[in-house]
Amino acid sequence: MILQAALFIAGLTVASGSICCPPKQFNAFQYVTIVNSTTTLRALYHIVYDGLKQRYLISGDRLNNYLGTTKVIYDYQKMLGYSIGSVARTCTTFPLHGHFEDQENICVPSGAVSLGPYFYGYNRNKLASATYTYNSTTTDGRHQSIEAIVSQDDCVPLVSTTISTDSAGVNSLYVLGYNDFYPGIKDASVLDIPTYCRF
Template sequence: MILQVALLLAGLSVATGSICCPPQQFSAFQYITFVNSRTTASALHSFVYDGTNQRYLISSNRNDNNFIGTTKVIYDYKKKLGYSINTESKLCTTFPVQGQFEDQENVCVPSGAVSLGPLFYGYNRNRLNALSYTYKTTAFDGRQQIVETTVTKDGCVPIISTTTTVGGEGGNSLYTVGYNNFYQGLRDDTFFDIPSYC
């Protein structure tokens, strides 16, 4: 579930009807927390977003020497296929990817978002100027959501996003995604290579 929701923010050009959009290709670490009345879950993983080719990758079990770990899941919307790959055990399963790429992900801060004002992180010359917004949206299952997102003033790079979902199994839920070690562009195209055992 965390992997599916992990794409709340992600996708340099400004789309029609939006305030700003993140870069079309980037890599980052994401720290994710999900809480409702029944569950608390958290995860730290590598995230590679490739809006140009309509795909993204989520990887875990990484060590400090590698950005991509031994397990990774690739969602390829052009091929309508997903791949769950364990490079250590050489296991791979494929699954169908549903929907359209941009329909699956909220890639931009929408034009209807309300500004919560400018803010900054850090101090003096090293500070990072940011903008914060809130807006309402609808989850894939029809439940109402309130999103608060903070992005850099220059470049619309995501910093943190919090989504409150009203109702549903387990009651109201809170989902946060924090981004760090952000890298614009793709560090390595081979991240998306599908091994022969798939």
């Protein structure tokens, strides 16, 4: 779910047939809300995303304990996931299924409809953004209606991406927001697998 171009210029990637794409590497805090007929889930995670090496790290939990000591690394080149307890020095591995969700899959497509420019903040500190709406179909055939708010200059996802999904009469709402978004990876060592995980 989370978030998944050869051209990378000043933090902006552009894929063929797209208005813009998010950076191939980033750090961010990600707030997730999922609502359907049976469940409401809210969570805050810290994300380190490395699209160049097809891996990402998630730390946090449904109780918003995003500074906890447990992290999960998904490494699609090895097709392995690692659940790591850094204080207790514990590690559990698990197989990954499917394929890496590259950022090109969540670019704003060229057919998206612009809902107009928006600004966050005011005066000299305001941030220019743009909102787009478009439809998509998941790999398992579900229809999605997507509204994405991105920064105007570099396509960084802002405030929220809202995805409504309809499948056989069962509707769900998925809201994804970002905070403290940093293009690039501040400290790549957080993605290193500790020696006690190498069985």
